[in-house]
Amino acid sequence: MKVAVKVRLKKSILDPQGKAVNQALHQLGFDQISGVRVGKLIELEVADGQSKEDIQKIVEDASRKLLANTVIEDFEIEYPEAAK
Amino acid sequence: MKCAVVVFPGSNCDHDAFHALELCGQDVDFVWHKTGDLSKYDFVLLPGGFSYGDYLRAGAIAGFSPIMNALVDFAESGKPVLGVCNGFQVLVEVGLLPGALLRNENLRFVCRHVYLRTENNDTRFTDKLKPGQQLSIPIAHGEGRYFADEATIKSLQENNQIVFRYVDQNNNTGGDGNPNGSVDDIAGIINQRGNVMGMMPHPERAMEEMLGSNDGVHIFQSLLA
Numbered sequence: 001m002k003v004a005v006k007v008r009l010k011k012s013i014l015d016p017q018g019k020a021v022n023q024a025l026h027q028l029g030f031d032q033i034s035g036v037r038v039g040k041l042i043e044l045e046v047a048d049g050q051s052k053e054d055i056q057k058i059v060e061d062a063s064r065k066l067l068a069n070t071v072i073e074d075f076e077i078e079y080p081e082a083a084k
Numbered sequence: 085m086k087c088a089v090v091v092f093p094g095s096n097c098d099h100d101a102f103h104a105l106e107l108c109g110q111d112v113d114f115v116w117h118k119t120g121d122l123s124k125y126d127f128v129l130l131p132g133g134f135s136y137g138d139y140l141r142a143g144a145i146a147g148f149s150p151i152m153n154a155l156v157d158f159a160e161s162g163k164p165v166l167g168v169c170n171g172f173q174v175l176v177e178v179g180l181l182p183g184a185l186l187r188n189e190n191l192r193f194v195c196r197h198v199y200l201r202t203e204n205n206d207t208r209f210t211d212k213l214k215p216g217q218q219l220s221i222p223i224a225h226g227e228g229r230y231f232a233d234e235a236t237i238k239s240l241q242e243n244n245q246i247v248f249r250y251v252d253q254n255n256n257t258g259g260d261g262n263p264n265g266s267v268d269d270i271a272g273i274i275n276q277r278g279n280v281m282g283m284m285p286h287p288e289r290a291m292e293e294m295l296g297s298n299d300g301v302h303i304f305q306s307l308l309a
Contacts, residue, residue: 071184
C-alpha cells in the first residue's frame with residue numbers, strides 16, 4: 001500500500017525557497033497569495049499483509065530516523081483508508 | 085598521525101583534504117564509506133562535497149552509510165574528527181554535533197573567501213591560534229545556514245563550543261560578514277568533549293599563500309602537533 005509522508009520545515013524556521021516562490025507568484029500577478037512555504041511529499045510503498053499498528057510503527061520510525069530531520073522539520077503521515 | 089579521509093559517492097574535496105594533510109607531513113589514506121573499520125587511524129576527516137547528491141537533505145544519506153557506526157565509535161573513544169562543509173552536515177545529521185544546516189538565507193550557492201574570528205582557541209583544533217585571531221578561508225556551499233533551537237544555542241555559548249564566527253573585514257560580527265544567515269554568525273562548532281569539530285569553511289583550501297591564503301594551516305597544525 002502507498003503511504004504518504006509530508007515533511008515541512010518547522011513554522012519558526014525561515015523558508016527562503018518559499019519566499020522566492022512567493023515573490024515569483026507576485027510577479028505573475030497572483031497578488032492574492034500572501035505566503036508560500038515549500039515542503040516535501042514522500043510516497044512509500046509498504047508491503048501489504050501487516051497489521052495497521054505495524055505499518056504505522058514502521059512508517060513513523062522511518063520518518064523519524066531518516067525522512068525528516070526533527071531538529072528543523074515536522075512530518076505528517078497520510079495512510080490509505082485500509083491502514084487507518 | 086595516521087589520518088583517514090572518508091570518501092562518499094559525491095565527495096569532491098577529498099583530494100584537497102588529502103593534499104592538506106600530506107603538506108603537513110602526515111600519513112594519509114582515503115577510506116571508502118563502505119569500510120567498517122577505522123581502528124588503525126588517529127584522526128578522521130569528513131570532507132566536503134555532495135555525498136549522495138545531497139538527496140533528501142545534505143548529509144542525510146551519508147549519515148547511514150556503513151562507515152558511520154565505526155565513526156561514532158571512533159568519536160566516542162575520544163579520537164579527533166573534523167567535518168568540513170558536507171562533512172559538517174553529515175556530523176549534525178548523525179547527531180555527533182547539535183543543530184542542523186539549512187539552505188542559505190539568500191538562496192545562493194556562495195563560493196568565496198570569508199573572514200572567520202577564532203572564538204575558542206582552547207581546543208585541539210585551534211590551539212595554534214590566538215584568541216580572536218582572524219582567518220581568511222573560503223566557503224563553497226548552498227546549505228550552510230547553521231540553525232539550532234534557543235536552548236541549544238545557549239548551551240553552545242555557555243560551554244564555549246562555538247569555535248569560529250563569521251565576521252566582517254574589521255573582525256566584527258553583525259555586519260556583512262555572515263554569508264548564509266547562520267544563527268549567531270556560527271561558522272564552526274565543537275562537541276562538549278572537544279574531539280569532534282564541524283565547520284562550513286574549507287581550511288584544506290587555504291593551505292598555500294599562492295592560492296590566496298594559508299590560514300587553514302593553523303588548524304591542521306594545531307591538530308597534528
